[in-house]
Structures are given as structure tokens and as C-alpha cells.
Amino acid sequence: MSPFSSFHFGGRKAIIRVDFNVPIKNDVIGDDTRMRAALPTIKKVLADGGSVVLISHWGRPIKDMEKKPELSKADFSLSRIVARLSELLGQPVLFANDCMGDTTAATVQALKAGEVLLLENLRYYKEEEKGDEAFAKTLASYGDVYVNDAFGTAHRAHASTAVMAQYFAPENRMFGLLMEGEVLAAEKVLHQSEKPFTAIVGGAKVSDKILIIENLLNQATDIIIGGGMAYTFFKAQGGKIGSSLCEDDRMELANELLAKAKAKGVNIHLPVDSIIADKFAADANTKLANNTEIPDAWMGLDIGTSACAAFSDVITRSKTILWNGPMGVFEMEKFQNGTKTIAEAVVAATANGAFSLVGGGDSVAAVNKFGFADKVSYVSTGGGAMLEYFEGKVLPGIAAIKGK
Numbered sequence: 001m002s003p004f005s006s007f008h009f010g011g012r013k014a015i016i017r018v019d020f021n022v023p024i025k026n027d028v029i030g031d032d033t034r035m036r037a038a039l040p041t042i043k044k045v046l047a048d049g050g051s052v053v054l055i056s057h058w059g060r061p062i063k064d065m066e067k068k069p070e071l072s073k074a075d076f077s078l079s080r081i082v083a084r085l086s087e088l089l090g091q092p093v094l095f096a097n098d099c100m101g102d103t104t105a106a107t108v109q110a111l112k113a114g115e116v117l118l119l120e121n122l123r124y125y126k127e128e129e130k131g132d133e134a135f136a137k138t139l140a141s142y143g144d145v146y147v148n149d150a151f152g153t154a155h156r157a158h159a160s161t162a163v164m165a166q167y168f169a170p171e172n173r174m175f176g177l178l179m180e181g182e183v184l185a186a187e188k189v190l191h192q193s194e195k196p197f198t199a200i201v202g203g204a205k206v207s208d209k210i211l212i213i214e215n216l217l218n219q220a221t222d223i224i225i226g227g228g229m230a231y232t233f234f235k236a237q238g239g240k241i242g243s244s245l246c247e248d249d250r251m252e253l254a255n256e257l258l259a260k261a262k263a264k265g266v267n268i269h270l271p272v273d274s275i276i277a278d279k280f281a282a283d284a285n286t287k288l289a290n291n292t293e294i295p296d297a298w299m300g301l302d303i304g305t306s307a308c309a310a311f312s313d314v315i316t317r318s319k320t321i322l323w324n325g326p327m328g329v330f331e332m333e334k335f336q337n338g339t340k341t342i343a344e345a346v347v348a349a350t351a352n353g354a355f356s357l358v359g360g361g362d363s364v365a366a367v368n369k370f371g372f373a374d375k376v377s378y379v380s381t382g383g384g385a386m387l388e389y390f391e392g393k394v395l396p397g398i399a400a401i402k403g404k
């Protein structure tokens, strides 16, 4: 692979895999963060005097149209983002209403330096998700250089995210700036972490986070476990957790994780107390309770004051921080304090020189909600991809570019 920044694109056609899977309702684009995130990469190619062919997926057209016959391809068309993209780039973006076919090939062929062409949704073709080689080869024929800037789909071995890389010489395939940033941040945390390294893992289910915790036992010095998943650990140790979230079939595993952590000398921090509620609702009655003595019919929906203090203490002493998953039901005001306090501690540690990476949909939503996104070192755009990376899996999109 080549480093993107030092590559000169003059006179070359770059095919860039972006993630323009932005929310669109009634033809109106909601959050366009993903489009904005791709701009630096596109602009660099244009500034060098190259041309750009953009490829992306949007939604799941084939699967959704099978389920709902009233839907048509138009409901998944990338043509709906052309105007906004042109506006963001400050120049007209051309559009090909098919990513395959002779007409598209001719349009690509005719593309001039400084021009940008967006191809229609890759997932109109089942070959994309199947990783079909002939399909990938056709996509590859559209560019002299392949740039992958779609970290959010790097965990998929699809034609455009992984398979097509093989048709480019190593020096003509590379990560875009967004993807490069994601990979560097993730590698820094997993392979070059300054200690103490604290991983904060929260969210609803233990079962979703087992692999990440297991893998982090080999890297982290401290692991903070919060959110709904913590109650399975307390019940497994004989605590009374009322009607808090619990996965009974994971209790044994929870105890095994604690034993493994002990054997490896990793400190596991569980929340000692909770804000408990008499119902799962924004207007519930609440009180503070010890996590082994939650009354029947009450449920823990946020970490409590002692847990907040203990977790903040660990976080502010850390030099590397990875955060995935909220500490409570932060979407409701009464249960947002734990997540907010932890976010504040991560911000304080970062201001003190720690490297902090926030990844995974809900923790990213939380730092955005509390206005802390620019006060942590890195906010990852790739939920599933980031999770799989920290589970220790090889991401096909990264491996294909590196050629490993």
C-alpha cells in the first residue's frame, strides 16, 4: 500500500470507496457527517489534478425490496445525495445511474481531470455483498488507483470493500484520509498503548461485548464494566439485582471473565451502585441502591454516585482510554448522569495527555449529545468495524489494502 498523503494523483483516475450510507427520509438527507468526512480525501485527489470515481452502498435494496414489494430501486438511489455532495464539494458532481454496464464504463472513460463522478448504489447488485470477483474486477477497471475510505464497512468482505483491491498493484491501493485516521487510532490503542490503559465497556448486553472484553484482557490494565451488562456479573456473584437487565445464560461466562482477568492481573471495575427505577420510563421514580441489593421490581438504569466517583478516578489516571457503550440509559435525562460523568472524566484525562478513542454507535451518540466530540482524541465513525477490530479480528477491508 501507499500512504495517501504523499501520493500524487495528477493525471490519474482514483476510484474511491466511500460510505455515503447517510440517513435519508422523504428524500431529505438527515445527518451528512459521512459525506463531510469523505471530503478531504476527494479534494486532495482533485487538487493534485486527478479525477474521482465514487462508489458506495446505500441501505439494503435487495433484502428490503424482497420484504416490502411497495419499495422500488428509487427508494435506495444515490442520486438523492448528488445535490448535497455538489454543494459540499463546491463543484458539480456527475452521476451514473448504474455502477455496471457499457454506458457507465464509457462515462468513466470520458472523465476529465478535476471531475467527480458518483456511481449508483453498489447494492443494486447481489454480487457486491457476495464479494463476486467479476463484479469487483469491473469496478477495479474504472480507476488507476483504488482508495478505500469506508471504514464503517471495513469488516465486510464485499466486492468494493475488499475483493477489488487485488486488481491493483500494492503501490496503487491505499486508505483514504478518513480510513487512515481510523486505522492509526485503533492501532495506537491496541498495539502501542501507553499504560495505564483503561477500556470502558458499557451498553445493554454482555453477549455483544464478550469478545471485546476477552481480547482486551490481553492489552488493558483496567476494564470498567457499566451499563445494563454489569447486572449479569452481580447476579452471577449472588447479588440481588431486582428486575435489572440480565442474561441468565451468560452468568457462568461472566464469572469466567472475572477469573481470567484475575489470572492476568487485569483490574475489572464493576459499578458498586446504581440509580434504580420502578419502571423503564423517563418519568420513573428513582433512588440510589447498592448493586447487590436492588429491591424486587426495581431496575438499575444508570451507575450510581459511588460508581461514578470510582470510575472517574480510574479514568483520570489513565494514559490510554478506549470507550465503547454507555453507562446507562443516557437517552433519558434521569439516567444520563453516569455516561455524562464518564465522558467528563475521559475529557479530563485527554486534556492531561491521555489518548482517548470513543467507538461504537451509542457512545459516539453520547459524546455528541454532551458536546464532547472535539475534546477526546478520536471519535470513530465505524461502529461494527471498530468493535470487530477490538475483538482482535482481521478486518477484510484493512487486510486487502495492506495485502496481508
Ligand code: AMP
Pocket: 202, 203, 204, 205, 208, 226, 227, 228, 229, 245, 300, 301, 302, 324, 325, 326, 327, 328, 329, 330, 331, 360, 362
Ligand atoms: P449497546 O448497543 O449494546 O452499546 O447498548 C446501548 C444501549 O444500552 C443504549 O440504548 C442504552 O439505553 C442501553 N442501556 C444502557 N444501560 C442500560 C441499563 N442499565 N438497562 C437497560 N438498558 C441500558
